[in-house]
Amino acid sequence: MPTTTELTATTVDYFESIYTEADGDPHRIPWSDRRPSPALVNWFNAVAPGLVRCGARVAVVGCGLGDDAREVIRRGYEVTAFDCSATAVRWANRLDPDHVDCYRQADLFNPPARWRRRFDLVVEVHNIESLTPDLRNRTVAALADLMTPRGRLLLICRGADDPVALHDGPPWPLTENELREATALAGLVPDGPVSSFSDDEDPSVQCIRAVYARA
Numbered sequence: 001m002p003t004t005t006e007l008t009a010t011t012v013d014y015f016e017s018i019y020t021e022a023d024g025d026p027h028r029i030p031w032s033d034r035r036p037s038p039a040l041v042n043w044f045n046a047v048a049p050g051l052v053r054c055g056a057r058v059a060v061v062g063c064g065l066g067d068d069a070r071e072v073i074r075r076g077y078e079v080t081a082f083d084c085s086a087t088a089v090r091w092a093n094r095l096d097p098d099h100v101d102c103y104r105q106a107d108l109f110n111p112p113a114r115w116r117r118r119f120d121l122v123v124e125v126h127n128i129e130s131l132t133p134d135l136r137n138r139t140v141a142a143l144a145d146l147m148t149p150r151g152r153l154l155l156i157c158r159g160a161d162d163p164v165a166l167h168d169g170p171p172w173p174l175t176e177n178e179l180r181e182a183t184a185l186a187g188l189v190p191d192g193p194v195s196s197f198s199d200d201e202d203p204s205v206q207c208i209r210a211v212y213a214r215a
Contacts, residue, residue, distance in 0.1 A: 012084045019087040036071035056120035062127035066092035082106040108142045122146045125156045129171040144186040159208040188212040
């Protein structure tokens with residue numbers, strides 16, 4: 001496994017190597033469940049209809065093999081799903097050949113200029129804890145930069161009761177306080193309750209789900 005320094009310096013190369021070395025086998029992708037996030041599905045069922053109009057522009061960040069993106073596409077939104085790994089994007093295209101225009105290779109920290117403040121909803125599911133903590137504030141700021149002035153950020157991540165030491169990751173789950181600080185620095189405020197829950201994995205994992213708007 002790369003050292004922490006290598007992870008920080010070569011984030012794109014790190015993720016690209018995982019998809020390349022998987023050689024077409026999704027079981028070799030540690031974070032691939034081969035289904036959309038249940039927390040995302042539940043939110044779209046219960047909350048999204050009253051908050052985000054059908055057909056709205058949605059960015060799915062770090063889309064990987066496209067499981068979450070396909071769920072959002074199915075619900076009638078205009079989706080741009082992107083990942084820093086070109087191999088992941090090609091893989092997602094093979095899995096969803098009817099929507100190849102939706103998948104793009106892009107770096108969250110250097111996206112196309114036309115994406116700035118373009119999306120009514122930005123979907124971030126389990127990417128932020130995969131990056132070293134020194135990138136956390138920069139990550140949330142980059143997510144916020146994709147939102148329209150009245151847009152929303154749906155953020156689902158691993159949670160922790162206490163801060164996780166650098167040598168204990170990846171991943172690096174966030175405490176609610178760490179998430180509060182990072183979002184506040186990006187000019188975001190919660191739009192509704194911040195939910196802490198255990199997922200349906202075996203063993204279960206503590207998670208956080210929250211929606212944010214501009215302050």
